[in-house]
Amino acid sequence: MSVKQNNLKSWYKSGAPGVWMSGGAVAIAIIMTLGLLAVIATRGLGHFWPADILEADYQVPGQEARVMLGEVVQVEEVPRARLAAAGLPVAEEGGEFMTRELLKVGNRELFGADFTWVVGEWLSNPRKPAGITVLERREWGNFYGNLINVKEGGQVVAEGDAAWSELQQRLDRVDALHAQLVRLEKKDIGRINHGLERIRLEGRKLQLQGKLDADAQAALDARRDALNADYKVLEEQMVALVQQINRDSVTLSASDGRQTEIALGKVVRAFRPNAMSTLDKFGFYAMKLWEFVSDEPREANTEGGIFPAIFGTVLMVMLMAVIVTPFGVIAAVYLREYAHQGALTRVIRIAVNNLAGVPSIVYGVFGLGFFVYVLGGNIDRLFFPESAPAPTFGTPGLMWASLTLAILTLPVVIVATEEGLARIPRAVREGSLALGATKAETLWKVVIPMASPAMMTGLILAVARAAGEVAPLMLVGVVKLAPSLPLNGNYPYLHLDQKIMHLGFHIYDVGFQSPNVEAARPLVYATALLLVIVIALLNLTAVYIRNHLREKYKALDH
Incomplete structure (x- = not known):
């Protein structure tokens, strides 16, 4: 017994329990x-699979039977008493549970909602007709129907069996016309519109400077007239395209007849999932993912x-990285290499560490108050007086969102860079000075390159936090819908004052x-899965650079 106790004590003293506990915790995590x-991938990516459409007779006790048509989204068992409490005519006899199914029935203009719950036991004669469109x-x-x-x-051009192939051909034509319309609206x-706005601002600026004479006004009018003439031509093309897009139509019969x-101008695509083969469904799935x-x-x-x-998430994170890296590195170099290591420096380090724990919404309020307002x-008063009263940079936008994230992640970069600088042996510095x-020169050519992996570690942590932030x-600068990208072909190409969309806020x-x-x-x-993938790709890129x-500089460590 004493031998076993001694062995157990030796095992505890060796630190093996801590190793096993740590390994187990990591494995569980x-x-x-x-x-x-x-779970996220299964529930998210399964949405794009073209599920079969179920058609069945639905008989609620005491009511007339009707035909249900839709996609089965969810099936669950619920207590019989719960259905009775909801006002459904559920019989008292029978099992404790009944099946409840969520059907995506579509046809919102007819039924008022896309989804409806039905009792599975009241469905009969289930079938999956190949012709359901x-x-x-x-x-x-x-819209689901025949x-x-x-x-x-x-005028009817096709019906019956010939209507399906005719519908596909005309949808291809509508898609091509719609693509032309989108190009006209967004690009041309x-x-x-961008050119007209610039002319207006130039005229207002000349007016404020007292330089808007007859010659300048005539030059502005000539440019404006040329753009208006181009607009009229494009407007006629757009009207013609809209008429061509709305020329064709399709008639379907819903489940209630x-x-x-x-x-067809309102239709993206038409498909028959019940008639698709497995290969066809995989092709459709890939198209939906793209x-x-x-x-x-x-x-x-x-x-x-x-x-x-x-696009908005990646661009904002990249701008944040460009801003936060030099400021974080400069602050860390000063604190570690130049500042006197006294009480004040210790207070600054404590303040930096505390800033990392400040709630992100506080940074958002600071960004709104200081950066925006x-x-x-x-900036608007000094450089863009012609835009008044409409703000240019005095409103939330890409620049202020990136700066706010930079301030939020700055403590992480400072701490990581300081740790990297502290690991560099003093002998390396002294050898360079000798x-x-x-x-x-020692800092720029020796110390900072050797500490660059630690800087990249700080940047990785900063990117991981910044990409997932929502509250600030x-x-x-982040809004619900901003389909126009902040990077386009209009001068100055990168529009830092423009509002953007973000994956976190979109969720x-x-x-x-x-x-x-x-x-x-x-x-x-x-x-959410896509946000994780984007963050992982950004981090993997930074990890690759750090490892390189x-x-x-591995040789310099030795």
């Missing part, structure tokens, strides 16, 4: 993280893609502010 990502629309969600005919200018019309005529990451949002952000949010307002280098950005808006909760739920998971620098 990894398993939980992977499990969370798996789904129309994915630009507005009002999906294809009746296709019309051109109000946007360029003209009502027929609805829908203009649309999600490359297209603009529509239908209150519950349909379409989230490319503006991806004080700094931005003064060879005749100045202190500045709501105050300093909040879709999850908590959406008028259609059931439609928005899977997009919350998909967007570490290998490059």
Whole structure:
């Protein structure tokens, strides 16, 4: 017994229990993280799969039977008493639980809602007809029904079996016309509107400076007339395109027999999931995923893609990194290499560490008060008086959002860089000085390159925190919908004063502010997964650069 006790004491003293506990904690954390990502991926990515459409007879006790048509989204078991308490005519006899199914029935203009709950036991004669057609629309969600005919200018051009192929051909034509219309609106019309606004501001500036004479006014008028003439030509092209887009229509019969005529200009695509093969569904799935990451949002952000949010997130984080890195490095170098290591320096370090724990919304309020109102307002008064009373930089925008995030993540970069500087042996500095280098040259050519991996570590932590922040950005530049990108072909190309979209805020808006909760739920998971992927890619890029620098300066550590 004493031998076992001695062995147990030796085992405890060796530190093995701590190693096993630490390893177990890490393993549990990894398993939980992977499990969370798996749940998010399953619920988010499954939304884009073209699920089969169920058609069944629905008989509520005491009511007339009707046909239900829709996509089964969720199935759950609920207590019989709960359904009875909700006012449903549930019989007292039977099991304790009943099945409840959530159907996406679409046809919002007919039924008032896209989703409805039904009792599974009241569904009978389930079937999946191959001819059920789904129309994915630009507005009002999906429409489910049977294809009746296709019309051109109000005249039927195809019906029956021939209507499906005719519908696909005309949808391809409408897609091409719609792409032309979008290019006209965003590129050409946007360029003209930007030019007209610049002419207006130039005229106002000349007026404030007292230089708006007849010659200057004539030059401005000539430029304005040229742009207006271009606009009239483009306007005629747009009217012609809209007429061509709305020329064709399709008629479908809903589950209750009502027929609805829908203009093809309002339709994104038409498909028949029940008639698709597995290979066809994979192709459709890939197309929907690409649309999600490359297209603009529509239908209150519950349909379409989230490319503006991806672009805004990445651009803002990159600007933040460009701003925070030099300031953080300079502050760390001063505190470690130049400042007298006394009480004041210790107080500054304590203050920096405390700043890392300040709630992010406080930084948002500071950014709104100082950057937007004080700094931005003064910039407008000094450099953009012609824009008054409309603010240019005195309003939330990309620049102020990036600066606010830079202030928020600055303590992380300072602390990480200081730790890296402290690890560099004193002998390296003394050797450089002994060879005749100045202190500045030693710092710039020896110390800072050796500490660059630690700087990159601080930047990685800063990117990880900044990309996921939401609260401060709501105050300093991020909005619900901003489909126009802050980087385009109009001078000055990068519009720092423009508001942007952000993946974190998009998750909040879709999850908590959406008028259609059931439609928005899977997009919350998909967007959250995409945000994790974006952060991981940004961090992997920084890790690659850090590892490259570490290998490059490894010899100097020895």
